[in-house]
Amino acid sequence: MDRLEVREKVRAADGVVALTLARPDGGRLPDWAPGAHVDLTLAAGLTRQYSLCGDRWDAHSYRVAVLREPDGRGGSAHVHDELAVGDVVGFGGPRNHFPLVPSTRYLFVAGGIGITPLVPMVAQAELVEADWTLLYGGRSRDTMAFRDDLAGYGERVTVHPEDEAGLLPLAATVAGLDADTVVYCCGPxxxxxxxxxxxxxxxxHLLRTERFVAAELGAPVRDEPFVLELARTGAVVTVGPELSVLDAARQAGATALSSCEQGTCGTCETPVLAGVPDHRDSILAGHERAAGDCLFPCVSRSCTDRLVLDL
Known part of the structure; x- marks a missing residue:
């Protein structure tokens, strides 16, 4: 994993800090597109995923924003309370499971820290002269990051604090859309x-969403064991209900990268060569699930007796 240095840490809103990150030697960073995120490895082995929300044309720095999560697993508390300018963190990526598809019309809808992947999308839509609007909700104005950055877009952006205006008027907003408008939404x-x-x-296909927290799921399609075959090694292992596909693959000798192990980050994406996956991630869109050509083995399983993965 590569390393980044914290060059700037600023308050972006109540409970939100923005980090500017760069290589310690000032070297060029990998290119990225709107919707991308990076993995940051913090102290004590904590790895978290954060959407890139800076200038995609700046080849030498990344910007991310981190919401303090009082009931989180320690990553946001570390960033807020301990991470300082000059500290170095590991990073992986960028990866993008929330890409901005070509369109002449967009509606962007953000809730709270869900604004982060949408900031560069808005900039891209403006650059290509698309017809776009942003509906941005939050608990209060003071909790809504990047309001100053977005103010320059004028009436295209509607800031809708819940304590002033209630819940976002989604039904009314969607009712007024042209038939080909693509909707992007990120938030709780x-x-x-x-x-x-x-x-x-x-x-x-006109709705694209991204989750920061895994969706609640019901029971798997099947609770009986299935056979997992690893195409690259020929290894075969039986996966019972108590074992994840990811753990089974590792036990069979496969090297499989992972990070969140909750089906939200996309690190462990694996091609499916045969069988029908039981998708249990919070990443794939409906048409991508229907294709059945990949899965996220940290959470997904099999609908069929045999599942063959490109591992």
């Missing part, structure tokens, strides 16, 4: 559920 689970309801009458 209830917001994503609400936008899915509001757009249920539209073609599914």
């Amino acid at each position: 689970g209830p917001l994503l559920a609400a936008i899915e309801d509001a757009t249920a009458h539209r073609p599914r």
Whole structure:
């Protein structure tokens, strides 16, 4: 894993800090596109994923924003309380499971820290002269990061603090969309559920969402064991209900990278060569699930008796 140095740490909103990161030697960073995220490895082995929200044309620095999560697993607390300018962190990526697809019209909907992947999307939409609007909700104005950055776009951006205006008017907003408008939404689970309801009458490919927390799932399609075959080594292992596909693959000798192990980061994406995956991630869109040509083995399983992976 490569390393980045914290060059700047600033308050972006109540409970949100923005970090500017660069290589210690000032070298060029990998290119990225709107929707991409990086893995940051913090102290004590903590690895967390953060959306890139800076200038994609700046080849020498990345910007991420981190919300303090009081009930989190320690990553945000470390960033807020301990990480300092001059500290060095490991990083991997960038990776992008939330790409901005070409369109002439977009509606961007953000809830709280969900604004982070949408900031560079807005900049890209403006650059290509697309017709776009942003509906940005939060608990209060003081908790909403990057409001000053977005103010320059004028009436295209609607800031909608809940303590002043209530919940986002999703149904009314969606009702006024042109038929080919692509909707991008990022934020907490209830917001994503609400936008899915509001757009249920539209073609599914016109809605793109990203989750920071894994969606709650029901039971797997099957609870009986299935056979996992690793195509590269020929290893075969039986996966029982108590074992993840990722752990089974590792036990069979495969080298499989992973990070969140909750189906949200995309690090462990693996091609499927045969069988039908039981997708249990919070990443793939509906048409991507239907294709059945990849899965995230940290959480996904098999609908069929045999599953062959490119491992």
